[in-house]
Amino acid sequence: MKAGSMKDEGGLAMRVVLHPSSFILALLAAWHFAVVATGTKIFPSPLDVLRGLNDLPHLGAYTRDSLFRVFCGYVAAVILGIPAGLALGWWSWLAKAANPLIQMLRPISPLAWMPLAVIWFGVSNLAPIFLIFLASFFPVVLAAMNGVRNVPPMYVQAGRNFGLSTTALMTRVIFPAVLPRILVGLRIAFGVAWLVLVAAEMIAVDSGLGYLIIDARNAGKRYDLVVGGMLLIGVIGLLLDALIRRAERMKFVKWAFTE
Amino acid sequence: MKVVFRNIGMSFGAAGQANHIRVLDDISLSVAAGEFVCLLGPSGCGKSTLLNIAGGFIQQVEGEVAIDGEPVTGPDPRRIFVFQERGVFPWLTVEQNIGFGLFDKTEAEKRERVAHYVQLVGLKGFEKSYPRELSGGMKQRLEVARALAVNPDVLYLDEPFGALDSITRLQMRRELLRIWQAERKTILFVTHDIEESVQLADRVVVLSARPGRVRRIVDIDIPHPRDLSDPRYIALRDEIFGEIGLAHQV
């Protein structure tokens, strides 16, 4: 049961003022006036940002490079992470052995791996892709592992009761039961991948949206491009997240999300 | 005799340790083919454990369970366990759930079987629905259909109607009896509800509190359909009340 909201006060006036789009408009207006009022030469207004992005020739290429890197690292993490997580969830002794290692590696920011990544992969696309892989790997593994652990024993018992072999048990019972939780993990992992991408691009490469932000400032205090880059990152990240959420509505997994 | 329990004993926890509990003690029982037997007892008396042993999901510490002379060593499609309605697979439709165990049948056979059992349990029209769209009673019927579809020799039901409201429970009991009379499977039914046991069973096995022992086996010699105001029904019910040691008044 959802916690009751405070009695919905106010009529039409309140509804208009607090509508999501008017809130955003209000924020934009406030931003614009703040820039004008303080007479700042450096911080851009919303219009400056739009203009800056529009005039930038490399924008398409940067976006493409960022998307390429994040997909490579992410897909690798998913392909390796799901089986690893399933194994850890199924064989608890394996999980017990691997757990301390995972706990130790997890708090180390992917960026901290940068020097090692550069040793192994040089200054190329592979270094950020490796970082993105590292960052997405753990959420995927954990989601798959917890998914398996949380399969109600009743389903496994029923599967065994009907005479299923272990492989049939995995494909016909465990996997469908685990799928919703894995999907949620995939969505979270993508969010992490997208965050790390930006950070990774700030250090070792010379294209991409993360690079744009750092370079725009360093090369000429182009804060309009800095803010523009940030907003673009936000919008694209949001779109991709929404895409993955659509997958959660597929028939085969819908059952877990509509209780 | 279809199902024979011989001196079943069960404990959990290592012997001599603080967490050692003896849950079943020297249970012996014979069930004839096609018979409906209720295992009745208070919570914690081990009746579910006994059923799990008979299903091959738990290994007993002493004694043996044999079905058609063969000792039970693990789960087997010839004896299907029906859990409460949460046991149906939520990612499969009604049709797919019922057809779950039919993987060695041809498509045509499968379709025919599924249709038969959809009809039998009264879920016609809901073949393509998912469990989340069904009521509790319907999900329970789905689970029974899934169990029956593989044509098991024995059905185990572990308090299957526990999560349903009492009106639905009455309806489900009638449904179960109708299905049982149509298919004549051997049924072992666990319950803590005295009325339920007298309404359903041919024989009621009354178990004591932990460690579970057979206190008494009561023959319910009333033909179906059973009238709940019939004096014989009331007499048998009171006998069991007395056996369990409960007073008559609330």
Added chain:
Amino acid sequence: MRRLLPLTGILLFVLAWHLAVATNDGTLVPSPWAAVLGIVELAQKGLLAKYVVASLFRVTWGYLAALIIAVPLGVLLGLWQRGEKAVNPVLQLLRPISPLAWIPIAILWFGVGDVAAVFLIFLASLLPLTLTTINAVHNIEGVHLAAGRNFGLTGRELVRSVILPAILPQLIVGMRITLGIAWLVVVAAEMIAVSSGLGFLIIDARNAGNRYDLVVAGMILIGVIGVVLDAMMRRLERLPGVRWGYVAE
């Protein structure tokens, strides 16, 4: 034997690491032992304490500042449906933007230094904590709120006696996860924007002389402190006022 099992994962890893380095002659990657010696060297030079304290200092201030704002804000938005609907798109838009993307703006407003780093931690923690709180408020059992109101509680009293205790379990889990995020971000922030701390150590050790033993030493320290912080938060989860909210494992 059972108790040794958790160690085998780490042992195998260290062994594999050692072998990989030993068999690969020209590699710059240090052996496990070299990394340990690196830690000792830092301790001897007095840098170990200095860098660890610097990183912890930044995390603490940024995180606490975010906590103080996020919880009241989250409770308000959690209860006020219309307000939340209005603000939500903005929150969702901010979520995919890495805190590190704010570095240029942070430097613009605060210059290079501690304040910028603390600001980044604050930013990184604010959003997850707020979203967690909003979520926790939504998950309060309606019957508990109804009971509170039934007994005559309103406004501040309702928040203090029902809402805050009710959201505590979920909030603490969110706090633990956000602390982990803050720790990740501080290290990254230090690699770019300041000149002390464990993140700085990693970048500096490499740039100033290819001291990869110190790089890996830094990584190990980061991992260990991260585990310790997480363990501390997990202890909070065992308090009686919090424990009730978790399903028995």
